[in-house]
Amino acid sequence: MINFSRLLAFTVLLVVGGFQTATAHPFHATLAEGHWNEESKTLEVSLWVPSHDLEKLLLKRTGIQNLLDQGKPADQAIHSYLKETIQWREKPQGKPVPLKWIGKEVSVEETWLYFEIQLTQEPGGVLEYRLFFEQEPEQQNSIEIIKGQQKTTLHFHREQPSRPVRFAPLLR
Amino acid sequence: MCLSSVVRILLVSGVFLMSGAISKPQDLTGSYIEDPFRQMEEILPTPTATRTASGAPGPGYWQQRADYKIEVELDDEKQRILGSERIRYQNLSPHTLTYLWLQLEPNLFQPNSDATLSETSPSFESLSFSAVRRLLAQKTFEGGVKLTKVGESQGNELNYRVVKTMLRVDLPQPLAPEQKFDLHIDWNYQIPDQSLMGGRSGYEYFEEDKNYLYEIAQWFPRMAAYSDATGWQHKQFLGRGEFTLELGNYEVAITVPSDHIVAATGVLKNPTEVLSNEQQDRFTQAKTAEKPVFIVTPEEAKKNEASRSKQKKTWKFSAKNVRDFAFASSRKFIWDAQGHPLDDRTVMAMSFYPNEGEPLWSQYSTRSIIHTINVYSKFTFDYPYPVAISVNGPVYGMEYPMICFNGPRPEDDGTYSKRTKYGLISVIIHEVGHNWFPMIVNSDERQWTWMDEGLNTFLQYLAEQEWEEDYPSWRGEPENIVTYMRSSDQVPIMTNSESILQFGNNAYGKPATGLNILRETILGRELFDLAFKEYANRWKFKRPMPADLFRTMEDASGIDLDWFWRGWFYTTFHTDIAIEKVELYQINTKDPEIENPKKKEREEETKQNISKERNQELPKFIEQYPELRDFYNEFDEYAVTDADREAYQKFLKGLEEKEKAVLERTENFYVLHLKNLGGLVMPILLQIEYEDDTEEMIRIPAEIWVRNPKSIKKLLITDKAVRQLEIDPKRETADTDRSNNYYPPRIVPTRFELFKRKTQKNEMQKAKEAEEKANKKKQETASTEKEEKAEAEE
Known part of the structure; x- marks a missing residue:
């Protein structure tokens, strides 16, 4: 059964509509790379998103046109959204670890977002990754996590919004 | 570190000089990596008299033909389509047919369609109102085609069966080769609210002036394609794989409220009945104008918004040798046009848009059409149709013969962002460009999306780069596909349209980039352009399959590209070539x-x-x-x-x-040990910097990997001492890891590190800034003291 009280609590935030974005092929994807920095115990993430999708999202969340082209207000809105939708828990029931905003590079078609995920130990636990799920039913998100010579790619979609972070044993 | 300083031992018979660490050892398995140069015969279909081994249509090539006469009424009160069509279907195949298949694509919007039923559940933890409205509308919208007659032209009813988005009609007698059959179908359907339901067709409602704007496509029962390669193309329409149809002529009469302006595939045959004298004069003037001319001005369109005529008008269009027909209608339309000379013809480039599209649309739409015609014609064949139309409405980007729908608009106050401007130009180039692929080069998008989206995205990139310097193209350049190529969870390009993961990168970006690599790096521009043009001309108004492209490109260029098709189109391997070590012999x-x-x-x-x-x-x-x-x-x-x-x-x-x-020779013999870590074989583009400050670029063909696709040695003989080496310095091959492209090894910062470095000041900068601040303060204090002293002296 659908928990409507929970649903409405979220939809209230997302009232603004009317942006026409139907495409012949509604493909929506993000790609990210996270490099583990052993020294600072942070995952340094570069996240690629289509500018159009991000602009549409910001308009829905803030009601402000072309917010993406603005400096700090856009940074704050994006940071806040990332904190809501990307949550890394080192223990399954634990609290999400902090996500620190570094900055963004915006071009006409694509935007790169940079942030750090502050862990207390080597990457592990569970990553929840719901970017754009409320906006695009077919959204696909991928992040490649690189720890020295090990790497793992995690793929997220609406039916699988969270996944354990695991690396295959290093072959020697 | 200079290379010669590392060279401590000059060897007679092979001892290591230098060695570099390979950062990411990788176990490469699979048949491709075992033999990437294996010929494609085992994969490609056996050549026939219909499709030859050269990639050209053979002497026995055939395709069916379907000609249409359609009368359709657009009900602006109830947002319905009411149509009646007569189809003349010609069986030009060597086979006898006992039934026909047609497409009924509005059935996609039935509540029980496969597309709706197979949609998986959204996440209810974060769902927008519009998404909920869409879900509810899918359940209640009375979409789908209602057939009121399926019969022969003479009036006899025919047995038929609706199979989801397809219609099977049983023929009264078998249809032998060279025979024709005339079908008569009447139907109607409810037009979906595109803004709510999505899709490639529908209406947009403007609350402010209470008007509708219709973009009508995939709207009439259309003959499914029947071909030598697939038989009947009756893969159900699930929403992604667009379509392929038979070519033919269309005579279409569209009845709309008399205050509507209609844009459609084809030439308007009765302008005197539907246009004012002034509009006709303007149209004549536009044929030879040097810039777009308004046939309907923004002011006239604005005024027309208040009109509510009860009268009707019928717009009659004729289109020859097209595979489909689409139209748009609204009383909100501004209409501009400009004749574009092409050989001894004039192509009318035209745009239709509401005032909401201004001032962007009158500035860029028609000019973008003309630019597309010029560039695409240059790389393929001259645009063969008499009109090319761009319409602004609810559909963000979709193509049909001679007409396409494009969505970007400025803000309500008329301003627009750079993103909107270039988004508009790009989508118009792309959608107009689809006239070549797949409207004329009639590939099957229900099966292979990449065959038109990939090729078209490649030409879009070329057209964008000829629009202005440093045009912000999204796809085409190898560097832009690197992140995707590096990721896992991919499927090969050669994947059916409905099964593709990451549609944009897989079906648009990767094939477009592949063609660009072929053009810039593997074949060279001249040879590539020759071969690509050959493909376009061979298959113009015909139905190519993937093998026809692969074979033609090799046949026309004289270069064996099997390794490239295998790697780039049939696998998910990526380029990652590494310098493992370098040895020097004397x-x-x-x-x-x-x-x-x-x-x-x-x-x-x-x-x-x-x-x-x-x-x-x-x-x-x-x-x-x-x-x-x-x-x-x-x-x-x-x-x-x-x-x-x-x-x-x-x-x-x-x-x-x-x-x-x-x-007595004194040359240096450098042996480069190179590893293929990504699995994809590629040419090795080697930049050599010598100790005497000279440079040399050596382009080693991919065939160097023939004997061992995982690891090879390459000998360089030079009388100079090498200082450093770099693979792919001009980012030509989408190499996914640049850290192993250098000798001596170099630490390559990640994108994150580069950004952080760019935006954050280092400690020295901070110290310098503090010092400057202190100096400034000191100067200000000194200046104040001086002024005070001067004042005191006065």
């Missing part, structure tokens, strides 16, 4: 006077260690008692003896003159 002269000192030097170098160095200072026992010294304390194994000299002379005597000449 010729051993065998002359003891030259070689022995070198040996000694190398020996001493290898014996060096920290203890030996520190022990030098220690007093030695033997120095206290010199009598302990004997022959072995004085013996120098590298000292040149008479015996050595005699042996050398004997050696020389045994050589011919040309062999002696070789001994």
Whole structure:
């Protein structure tokens, strides 16, 4: 059964509509790379998103046109959204670890977002990754996590919004 | 570090000079990596009289034909389509048909369609109102085609069966080759609210003036394609794989409220009945104008918004040799046009848009159409149709013959972002460009999305780069696909349209980039353009399959590209070529006077260690008692003896003159050990920097990987000393890891590190900034004191 009280609590935030974005092929994807920095115990993430999708999202969340082209207000809105939708828990029931905003590079078609995920130990636990799920039913998100010579790619979609972070044993 | 400083040992017979660590060892398995150059015959269909081994249509090539006469009414009150069509279907195949298949694509919007039923559940933890409205509308919208007649033209009813988005009609008698059959179908359907339901067709409602704007496509029962390669193309329409149809002529009469303006595939046949005299004059003027001319001005369109005519008008269009027909209608339309000369013809480039599209649309839409016609014609064949139309409405980007729908609009106040501007130009280039692929080069998008989206995205990139310098193209350049290529969870390009993961990167970006790599790096521009043009011309108004493209590109260029098609289109491998190590060899002269000192030097170098160095200072026992010294304390194994000299002379005597000449050569023989870590074989583009500050670029063809696709050695002979090496310095091959592209190895910062470095000040910068601040303050204080002193003196 659908928990409507929970649903409405979220939809209230997302009232603004009317942006026409139907495409012949509604493909929506993000790609990210996270490099583990052993020294600072942070995952340094570069996240690629289509500018159009991000602009549409910001308009829905803030009601402000072309917010993406603005400096700090856009940074704050994006940071806040990332904190809501990307949550890394080192223990399954634990609290999400902090996500620190570094900055963004915006071009006409694509935007790169940079942030750090502050862990207390080597990457592990569970990553929840719901970017754009409320906006695009077919959204696909991928992040490649690189720890020295090990790497793992995690793929997220609406039916699988969270996944354990695991690396295959290093072959020697 | 300069390379020569690392070269400590000059070897006669192969000892390591330098070695670099490979950062990511990878186990490459699979048939491709075992033999990436294996020929494609085992994968491609066997050539036939219909499709030859050269990639050209064969002497037995055939395709069906369907001609349509359609009368349709657009009900603006109830947003419905009411149509009646007569189809003349010609069986030009060598087969006898007992039934026909047609497409009923509005059935996609039925509540029980496969597309709706197979949609998976959204996440209810974060769902927008519009998404909920869409879900509810899907459940209740009475979409789908209602057939009111399916019969022969003479009136006899025919047996038929609706199979989801397809219609099977049983023929009263078998339809033999060369025979024709006339079908009569009447139907109607409810037009979906595109803004709510999505899709490629529908209406947009403008609350402010209470008007509708219709973009109508995939709207009439259309003959499914029947071909030698697939038989009936009756893969159900699930929403992604667009379509392929038969070519034919269309006569379409569209009845709409008399205050509507209609844009459609084809030429308007009755302008005197539907246009005012002034509009007709303007249209005539536009044919030879140097810039777009308004047929309906923004002011007239605005005024028209208030009109509510109860009268109707019928717009009649004729389109020849097209595979589909679409139209748009609204009383909100502004209409501009410009004639564009092409050979001895004039193509009318035209745009239809509401005032909401201004001022962007009158500035860019029609000009973008003309630019597309110029560039695409140059790389393929001249645009063959008499009109090319761009319409602004609810559909963000979709193509049909001679007409396309494009969504970007400025803000309500008329301003627009850079993103909107370039988004509009790009989508118009793309959608107009689809006239070539797949409207004319009639590939099957329900099966292979990449065959039109990939090829079209490639040409879009070329057209964008000819629009203005540094046009912000999204797809086409190899560097832009690197992140995707590096990721896992991919499927090969050769994947059916409905099964593709990451549609944009897989079906648009990767094939477009692949063609760009072929053009810039593998074949070169001239050869590529020749071959690509050949493909377009061979398959113009015909139905190519993937093999026809692959074979034609090889046939016309004279280059075996099987390895490239295999790797780029049939696997998910990526490019990652690494320099593992470099060895240097020099010729051993065998002359003891030259070689022995070198040996000694190398020996001493290898014996060096920290203890030996520190022990030098220690007093030695033997120095206290010199009598302990004997022959072995004085013996120098590298000292040149008479015996050595005699042996050398004997050696020389045994050589011919040309062999002696070789001994005198002083070239360096560098052996590069290269690893293929990504699995994809690619040319090796090697930039060499020498110690004398000169540079050289060596382009090694991909065939170097033939004998061992995982690891190869390449010999460089040079009389100069190499300082450093770099693979793919101009980012041509989408190499996914640049950190292993250098010798001596280089630490390549991640994108994150580069950004952080760019935006954050280092400690020295911070200190400098503090110092400057302090100095400024000091100066200000001094200046104030000076002023105060001056004032006091006054």
